[in-house]
Amino acid sequence: QKEVEQDPGPLSVPEGAIVSLNCTYSNSAFQYFMWYRQYSRKGPELLMYTYSSGNKEDGRFTAQVDKSSKYISLFIRDSQPSDSATYLCAMSDWDSSYKLIFGSGTRLLVRP
Amino acid sequence: DSGVTQTPKHLITATGQRVTLRCSPRSGDLSVYWYQQSLDQGLQFLIQYYNGEERAKGNILERFSAQQFPDLHSELNLSSLELGDSALYFCASSVDAGNTGELFFGEGSRLTVL
Numbered sequence: 001q002k003e004v005e006q007d008p009g010p011l012s013v014p015e016g017a018i019v020s021l022n023c024t025y026s027n028s029a030f031q032y033f034m035w036y037r038q039y040s041r042k043g044p045e046l047l048m049y050t051y052s053s054g055n056k057e058d059g060r061f062t063a064q065v066d067k068s069s070k071y072i073s074l075f076i077r078d079s080q081p082s083d084s085a086t087y088l089c090a091m092s093d094w095d096s097s098y099k100l101i102f103g104s105g106t107r108l109l110v111r112p
Numbered sequence: 113d114s115g116v117t118q119t120p121k122h123l124i125t126a127t128g129q130r131v132t133l134r135c136s137p138r139s140g141d142l143s144v145y146w147y148q149q150s151l152d153q154g155l156q157f158l159i160q161y162y163n164g165e166e167r168a169k170g171n172i173l174e175r176f177s178a179q180q181f182p183d184l185h186s187e188l189n190l191s192s193l194e195l196g197d198s199a200l201y202f203c204a205s206s207v208d209a210g211n212t213g214e215l216f217f218g219e220g221s222r223l224t225v226l
Binding site for chain 1: 114116143145154155156157160167168170202204206209214215216217218219220
């Protein structure tokens, strides 16, 4: 079993839809949770960063962390075709915060 | 543009050969990380350097080595290449030793081993 599980998709939604992306994890020591976006043939770019539990909002993006359930989510409101990309969750623990454990990524396609 | 530069973008070589991948971090960043991305394994942490010194090792094979030079650029050396080493190799950088997980990734070097 992988430390971080993520549905690979692809997830296809119409423009304007609310998108929900999720990851589950098994290591209760994880404290730092991130979402990266990766466009085709590009490197991952950091979208959201959360420490421990709770919600964080940035524009159309909301990240949620539920440590009791070992579950994190990324919500995208009013999705746009430009949001079409692969979304990777990543996390790390306190002792080795530099070592990110990535999910396998979910491919998202937003149809115009 | 993340500010992290990787060369070459593409590389095709044969089994048994040796290649060197190069990375220039963002201006001011002291940490450099190397990650391998393959279809079956996803993004895997290989190694981190901070201000010229090795700080952490991940799933890096003994056939692979890296270093960070005084000007903070880094090189990843891959030797005795095998077919399974074909992957995207990403370099990332951060301003600190990695306490926040906020890494800036380059566009990667795609290695194909034939």
